Amino acid sequence: MFIKRCTFQIYQQYIESQYFKQSNLMQFTAYAPQIIKTHQHITKIVDGDGFFVCDMFGNNKTEIRLLGIDAPEIKKCRKLLQDEREAHLPGQLLMELGRISMQYLASIAPIDTIVSLLIEKQNSVDLYGRTLAYAIRPDGSCLNELMINAGYAKAFGKYFCHVLPEYQRLNMIAMQEKRGHYSRVNSF
Template sequence: MMQNNANEMTIQNNLLKVTRFVDGDGIILKDIITKKEIEVRFLGIDAPEMSYCNKIKKDEKELHLPAALLIKLGYLSLNFLKDQISLGEICTLVQEKNNLVDKYGRQLGYLILSDGRVLNEIMIKEGYAKPYNEVFCENLPIYQALNLQAKNSLKGLYSLVNIF
């Protein structure tokens, strides 16, 4: 489980409200003080895409799975995410100082639920996302171990496919 220690490596924002879901690894949050909305991509995880795009074409070739199946898996991942957190719920975003935004300008971070659980970790542990190693993440080794356990236990998407 991720340690939520306040140190010089992290930035924490506790006053965020869920306003929209993007996909299985992304969400829109609103700062309840400034009213500014931010798009957040969950650091260290990757869920299947939900539409036909360049990434899904790449995944189709690499994984030898049809795009239609990958899109179905993407929707299953999103539905699982929606079961974990509700619109209007207050949460905390913890970011690694050296990894604040991705190449698309989205904020990168760990989403801490009101009960203290880390949403990124839940998505991996339950088999609805996999570790993402194309952007540095302090928790990648933990996520890799959790992913292996989910895969071996046929949890989540792994109950349907052995790779995604």
């Protein structure tokens, strides 16, 4: 039992060093108790802030909502109406921006990309039953951060995340530098 526990600890240290070494934000500021799920394959991109993953055995299919970010909607729904009111933009434009966000997410994490999920225990599931997570690519980059940094998603505080202040800072930089959607609109 001791050997198995030591082996697991060594394996966990290896995973953390490999998957999280380049994601400085995740490595140094996500202090909350966490669940780590490794070797998850992206099977379907749902929109600009969500996708489905399957474990390496193909058994457990899970819908993931990227924690701390929000991309525009791609179809008519209650949230789109709310976004129309808040951003003072027509729904058609928001849906177009949503499709662009989805395409960008698909370009940085295409189908079959292997990701590791970092889940904060205190906020693991949203109201719709989706798993809230940070998605880390094998190169160590965090999809959540990449989406905000590129201007295709914004910081989103509906579900608390420990890196929200940093995400808000990244969002402000993307706005100031007119990246992604901010090259077309001032807010979304």
